[in-house]
Amino acid sequence: MSRFVATFAAVSIAAAGCSDDPPPESESAFVFEPGPAFAAPAISLRGVEVTSDRVVLEVVGHGLGSLYGVAWRLSYAPNILALHEMTPAPAWTAAAAREGAPGLLVAGISGTGAFPGADVDGDALVTLRFDLARSSPTSIEFVVDRSMAEAADGTAIPDMTWVGGALVVR
Amino acid sequence: MPLSESPYTHRPVANRRTCLHGSLAFAVLASTTIARAEPRLPDGLCGHAAAASLRLQAARILFDGKRPKPDPPMPPGTPAWDFLDVAYDVTIDPATKVASNVVAVSVRANTNASSLGMFLDEGIGVVSVSAPGHVVTSSEQIVAGYNYVTLSISPPVAKDAEMALALEVGGELACAPGFGPCGVDASIKHFLDGSIFPYWVDPLEPMASDVLSTSIVMRVPAQYDVVASAALVETTTDGQTTTTTWQSPQVLLTMTVGVVLGDFTTLLVPGLVPDTTVVHDAATPEWAPDMVAWTASVLPFMTEMAGQPLPFGVATIKLPVIDGFPGTATNGMTFLADSYAALGPEGFEEILAHEHSHLWWGVTIYPSDPTFWLVEGLATHAQMHYTAAHHHAAEDLEAYLGVRHRWQAHGLRYLTDPATLPDLQLADWQSAPSGQPDYTVWAYFKGSAVLEHLRTIVGDAAFLEAIDAWVAACSYAACTSEDFRAHVEAASGKDLGGFFDAFVYSTHYPRLAVGFEPSESGAVVRLEHDQPIDVELELVLELANGNVERKLVTVPPGPFETSFDLGAPARVVKPNARHDAIVWSRSAVTGDVTFDGEVDGVDLIRAARQSGRRAFDPAMANTVWSIDTTFDAHVDLVEDGVCDAADLGVVTDNFATLRSP
Numbered sequence: 001m002s003r004f005v006a007t008f009a010a011v012s013i014a015a016a017g018c019s020d021d022p023p024p025e026s027e028s029a030f031v032f033e034p035g036p037a038f039a040a041p042a043i044s045l046r047g048v049e050v051t052s053d054r055v056v057l058e059v060v061g062h063g064l065g066s067l068y069g070v071a072w073r074l075s076y077a078p079n080i081l082a083l084h085e086m087t088p089a090p091a092w093t094a095a096a097a098r099e100g101a102p103g104l105l106v107a108g109i110s111g112t113g114a115f116p117g118a119d120v121d122g123d124a125l126v127t128l129r130f131d132l133a134r135s136s137p138t139s140i141e142f143v144v145d146r147s148m149a150e151a152a153d154g155t156a157i158p159d160m161t162w163v164g165g166a167l168v169v170r
Numbered sequence: 171m172p173l174s175e176s177p178y179t180h181r182p183v184a185n186r187r188t189c190l191h192g193s194l195a196f197a198v199l200a201s202t203t204i205a206r207a208e209p210r211l212p213d214g215l216c217g218h219a220a221a222a223s224l225r226l227q228a229a230r231i232l233f234d235g236k237r238p239k240p241d242p243p244m245p246p247g248t249p250a251w252d253f254l255d256v257a258y259d260v261t262i263d264p265a266t267k268v269a270s271n272v273v274a275v276s277v278r279a280n281t282n283a284s285s286l287g288m289f290l291d292e293g294i295g296v297v298s299v300s301a302p303g304h305v306v307t308s309s310e311q312i313v314a315g316y317n318y319v320t321l322s323i324s325p326p327v328a329k330d331a332e333m334a335l336a337l338e339v340g341g342e343l344a345c346a347p348g349f350g351p352c353g354v355d356a357s358i359k360h361f362l363d364g365s366i367f368p369y370w371v372d373p374l375e376p377m378a379s380d381v382l383s384t385s386i387v388m389r390v391p392a393q394y395d396v397v398a399s400a401a402l403v404e405t406t407t408d409g410q411t412t413t414t415t416w417q418s419p420q421v422l423l424t425m426t427v428g429v430v431l432g433d434f435t436t437l438l439v440p441g442l443v444p445d446t447t448v449v450h451d452a453a454t455p456e457w458a459p460d461m462v463a464w465t466a467s468v469l470p471f472m473t474e475m476a477g478q479p480l481p482f483g484v485a486t487i488k489l490p491v492i493d494g495f496p497g498t499a500t501n502g503m504t505f506l507a508d509s510y511a512a513l514g515p516e517g518f519e520e521i522l523a524h525e526h527s528h529l530w531w532g533v534t535i536y537p538s539d540p541t542f543w544l545v546e547g548l549a550t551h552a553q554m555h556y557t558a559a560h561h562h563a564a565e566d567l568e569a570y571l572g573v574r575h576r577w578q579a580h581g582l583r584y585l586t587d588p589a590t591l592p593d594l595q596l597a598d599w600q601s602a603p604s605g606q607p608d609y610t611v612w613a614y615f616k617g618s619a620v621l622e623h624l625r626t627i628v629g630d631a632a633f634l635e636a637i638d639a640w641v642a643a644c645s646y647a648a649c650t651s652e653d654f655r656a657h658v659e660a661a662s663g664k665d666l667g668g669f670f671d672a673f674v675y676s677t678h679y680p681r682l683a684v685g686f687e688p689s690e691s692g693a694v695v696r697l698e699h700d701q702p703i704d705v706e707l708e709l710v711l712e713l714a715n716g717n718v719e720r721k722l723v724t725v726p727p728g729p730f731e732t733s734f735d736l737g738a739p740a741r742v743v744k745p746n747a748r749h750d751a752i753v754w755s756r757s758a759v760t761g762d763v764t765f766d767g768e769v770d771g772v773d774l775i776r777a778a779r780q781s782g783r784r785a786f787d788p789a790m791a792n793t794v795w796s797i798d799t800t801f802d803a804h805v806d807l808v809e810d811g812v813c814d815a816a817d818l819g820v821v822t823d824n825f826a827t828l829r830s831p
Contacts, residue, residue, distance in 0.1 A: 069771070069774070071770055073770070093778070094774055096826075098826035104828075106770045106825065106826035110775040113780075113781040113783075148771075
């Protein structure tokens with residue numbers, strides 16, 4: 001796992017270092033605002049930290065029984081956010097994340113082999129750290145038709161709700 | 171007329187006793203976990219570790235693998251003799267193993283013929299032999315538990331002349347443990363060709379067979395019930411000895427006889443004509459009612475597949491566990507041992523389906539060219555389609571069959587060296603693989619894999635129409651793979667010369683790279699393989715609107731591009747998995763195991779889920795039971811037969827490879 005994280009960090013740091021954007025606006029009023037209320041089963045984003053140069057979010061599972069793995073894509077403004085690293089929760093022994101294009105995070109976590117699945121409800125699956133180029137409002141949304149959660153029996157968990165959020169100025 | 175015959179593996183006594191059966195279902199249905207738990211299963215299918223047939227051994231004994239030059243010359247494949255009729259009069263006491271057989275043989279010479287061979291149990295020898303107008307002498311040698319007898323005839327029988335041979339053999343049967351042709355230790359005693367019944371060997375074409383008539387008289391102690399592989403004509407008893415008389419108007423030389431003795435209970439299978447029964451040891455009725463129900467389902471399925479009913483009723487003999495004899499089929503008789511109960515009901519039933527299917531593929535129809543793909547391959551094919559139709563009809567059958575054929579795929583690709591397995595059509599019988607698992611993979615797996623590849627291309631309707639025509643034309647007749655091709659071509663309207671050249675008369679495993687670009691209404695598909703042949707296959711296109719379309723394509727050598735207008739963008743383009751044992755496909759995008767042209771979290775999950783799986787268990791590499799059909803070769807990105815961190819690394823190294831926006 002650490003290998004994956006290290007890889008992603010190197011990639012995303014390199015990308016962040018290319019930014020020529022102006023310095024971020026005031027941190028005090030700039031926050032992550034989760035999306036609207038939802039019903040399980042669901043995966044949502046939860047804000048952990050927003051600073052002048054960093055946004056830390058958790059990808060959180062809700063009402064997911066025997067979860068084996070999750071694949072998702074997130075879209076955001078590439079001139080504001082860039083992936084720095086993803087750190088999976090310990091249960092997920094396989095993980096990968098990388099920007100497939102500016103502003104498009106491609107990610108996945110999974111158990112391996114005979115992993116029996118995990119019951120997830122309100123637990124963070126991964127922590128995402130983004131470099132923040134500037135404190136401008138922007139949405140962070142799941143690409144729903146490219147995201148899926150799979151149960152231990154190999155079936156896709158039906159009727160999933162994917163809930164993103166937005167960086168907003170309050 | 172001459173037919174040829176197969177080294178039916180399950181006993182060195184070759185013949186057309188088919189068997190692969192159970193084995194198949196086992197690996198596929200039960201996966202390796204169950205397979206490992208059943209130590210009694212044989213290394214190969216049909217119960218014999220050694221796959222070489224007795225007749226192949228005979229060929230080596232007789233002429234060191236080289237066919238003698240007949241005088242006058244005859245086309246290759248023509249045997250020295252045509253058998254016309256054989257009558258057996260057997261007296262046997264299983265308690266003492268003392269047995270005798272008075273045999274009357276009527277044969278016609280196809281050339282000037284001066285010898286005839288036969289295998290007997292090693293305890294049985296020639297008592298007397300004669301033929302009017304000839305001096306017949308015998309010589310014997312012990313070979314692998316058999317007494318191989320050569321009858322020398324002087325003067326030779328002239329071409330087209332007939333000879334009436336009077337032969338008596340007898341002695342004390344050895345029926346050694348593990349010896350397939352006979353056994354007297356279990357509750358059911360069995361006697362097949364190669365025991366007290368001669369297993370005939372033509373001196374020019376040891377694999378040749380004929381259509382002949384037979385009669386059997388069995389004289390046994392009165393406490394035994396008797397069932398023979400023929401129609402019962404008469405039963406009499408004097409209180410000491412029971413005498414039964416059996417007749418068959420036509421049988422193939424290579425499967426002339428199967429006889430069982432015991433204390434039997436006979437169950438009638440309802441609804442089948444002529445009478446069809448399940449026979450079991452009266453003291454062990456377990457599974458017998460199941461076999462009745464399965465037979466009532468299997469035989470109609472196979473009849474529909476074959477397009478015509480069997481010319482005989484069938485006695486299904488439920489065997490106890492007998493070392494060396496797990497099951498087979500012969501004229502009007504199917505044997506199956508309780509060994510396969512370990513598979514559970516569905517697996518056990520599928521094995522029975524395999525054996526019953528041999529009543530067509532092997533017992534009434536036997537190709538005369540050196541190949542087994544239309545015997546063992548077709549039986550394996552039939553058993554899988556039976557189970558699909560009867561137990562998985564509510565599922566996605568294409569997906570089900572794709573997974574089932576991983577048994578063949580892994581056997582061909584990993585368990586054996588695909589570069590060394592011979593073509594389905596052999597140059598000669600001696601080039602058949604002689605060890606395990608090669609023989610099983612070649613005869614059963616490669617044969618059924620090519621049949622599935624073919625069926626997927628021509629479609630179910632044309633394939634089954636061709637099978638019907640094949641059965642109608644080739645029952646008890648000399649037909650070859652070319653005849654089969656002609657029937658499939660007629661039914662499908664396709665020229666299959668290239669297919670047969672590529673996959674029957676030679677061997678190719680095309681490595682196919684599949685790439686595509688979605689369009690507004692379909693996809694532009696790019697395909698490339700590495701073989702100098704045209705590769706036809708069915709593509710499965712999963713569309714953004716949820717529909718699934720299937721399209722046949724013919725991929726020539728070199729890069730090939732084609733487009734499809736399907737009404738919605740394609741999300742996934744992949745070959746039908748039923749081709750996978752023959753066509754080894756990969757996405758053109760490294761690390762894309764789902765064939766959507768991108769590498770993302772779904773690929774990661776697929777690869778992670780396979781982590782730790784092996785194509786086969788190396789500790790059991792001598793048997794097809796080692797194959798794990800849950801192993802997905804598409805995830806084996808480094809192609810080493812193991813899904814592990816190396817494969818996962820290929821996914822992560824290429825992670826987030828997306829097509830251009």
